[in-house]
Amino acid sequence: MSATDFSSLNLPAEQLAVLDSLGYKQMTAVQAQSLPLILQGKDLIAQAKTGSGKTAAFGIGLLQTIQPDFFAVQALIICPTRELADQVGKELRRLGRGIPNLKLVMLCGGKPLGPQIASLEYGAHIVVGTPGRIQDHLKKATLKLNKVKTVVLDEADRMLDMGFVDAMQEIIGQTPSSRQTLLFSATFPDSIKQISRSIQRDPARVTVESQHQQAVIDQLFYEIKKHERNNALLMLFQHYQPKNAIVFCHTKIQCDEVAEMLRNKKIDAQPIHGDLEQRERDQVLVRFANQSCPVLVATDVAARGLDIKAIEMVINYELPRDPEVYIHRIGRTGRAGESGLAMSLVAEAEVPRMLAIEKYQKKPCRCDVPASLDRDDSYTLEADMVTIQLDAGRKNKLRPGDILGALTGDAGLDGADIGKIDIFDMSSYVAVSKSALRQAMNYLADGKVKGRAIRTRKIR
Structure with a gap:
């Protein structure tokens, strides 16, 4: 067994099975260096470039501390942008498949507060969000962080660049001093060192080479x-x-x-x-x-x-x-x-x-x-796929398989004409080939997905 195999870690069999089903065999450099430290409960500063596998590194680590039968926020991940928060949330849901009744709530701006408040009222194990919206919920007392075991600052350098230093300090100030604090940053300026000194206890340091191979x-x-x-x-x-x-x-x-x-x-x-x-x-x-x-x-x-x-x-x-x-x-x-x-x-x-x-x-x-440069003046770059939006999503219990089944079943589309399917809370998106667009839209106008009619439109 290689030292970079996930099976070399002291992880439950259920977690290893989930990792195997997701195709996670060998740890990336940042995972191999940071996961053992995270699993030991140490505070950590990890410097790694985009695409290095850092989300799985802190995600696998914090999932091991979650008590599913205790409905309080036990892990908090703070991200600089809504897009990154959404990506992190999706990855954590995938990694946490083996934990029964795991509840993750997204708290990002640009979305109405009401549904977020309702989700928090029912209890949550993990919160992923942006600083401003997390502060909004703390001010309204709709979010309590007094039971948090793990705090993750993802892309901390970008949050500092965006002026979130005071917000980060205020949010972390409402978590227990006994928490584990994981700080992930693509760069390591003096401002990162300063915030680390104020929120972490004797952190371990992991650095993964940020340069890219010249041949790649x-x-x-x-x-x-x-x-x-x-x-x-x-x-x-x-x-x-x-x-x-x-x-x-x-x-x-x-x-x-x-x-x-x-x-x-x-x-x-x-x-x-x-x-x-x-x-x-x-x-x-x-x-x-x-x-x-x-x-x-x-x-x-x-x-x-x-x-x-x-x-x-x-x-x-x-x-x-x-x-x-x-x-x-x-x-x-x-x-x-x-x-x-x-x-x-x-x-x-x-x-x-x-x-x-x-x-x-x-x-x-x-x-x-x-x-x-040799130029081809006749060159064009036009997509072969078109995106269709459905006005139903995760909150409506809609899954990718429901959309795929409707389009390849009653609608009669070939599986090769259907691309990526994305499920959001209140809407879903499916890519279909341009040649199959009319057939898909004609079915969705009158047909049903998961037994009910859903309003659809083509996204331009």
Whole structure:
């Protein structure tokens, strides 16, 4: 038995069976280094890049402390964004399948307070949420943290960047001093050291290499004039012709303008940033993940928490000022042993940023000019799938199998025409091929899912 096998850990047979069913065989580096410490009850600071498996590391650990027959909040996970909180919540539900009657409640802004209050009234074992909304519930006394055993700060560096330091301190101040505190951060600035000193007791430290293997991600920097940025971006798509991509911008306005420019060139793109309503953000992320929108144009904060394993190309429309932000951006491609492309547009004013990246990576940046690219002016990038929204979800006891069964059964669709299915609290989304869209919509207009009619619409 290898030391990186999950079976080498002192975990219950039920948990090992769940991990096996989910395909969890070997621990990632952050899991192998941190899980033994977490299971010993130690406080921990873990520094690891996006996509390193940190959610399973703290998730498996905290699940072992949950007493299912005791309905009080026993674990609290604080995340910087709603998207990351949603991803963490889904993963914890998967990992906790073997625990009977486990209840997890999501507390994020952008959703009405009423249903969240109702969920908390019935008791919860685990709360996953964002700082602002957790504070709202504490002020209303609808959330009590006096029985919490484990607190997790996920992507703590981003929470500090977003100005949540006081909120984090206030929330943690309402938990028992005997708690275990786990702090996960992609970077380790002085501000992380300061908050650790104030909330942790003699924490163990785990660091997983944040650099990416040179052979996995092909990085290229294209030197441009400032006014050439849009044309150079289009040239990258026409040359590399990826099946999907993320374009990173600095501002919300930039995201909107770039996405519109790409759509005008027949490249399906959607912006995501903080000005979108939560429903709109959910829909954009669902469509990108289920292959019905191949290009995401995002700010750094909005893209935080993305967990999509097969992103072919990341493009820096403008270089970030912090080299570590650059590393996290490009780390969304080249995952799970796959190769990836990381392309950056560099105007003259951004050359110092490129030099800072050189210094951080301890290797010279490979530079080129857009004129060297072979272009296919006829290139388009349009999705093969379309997303359908159903106005029913987890609260209505709807499951992916119910939707799949209705579409492949009474509706008569081929299984190959149905893509990813996502279930939210009050709505669900299913990707279907464009060729099967009319057939699916015609059935859903008059037919039933799980014995009842459900209102549906195509998401554009």
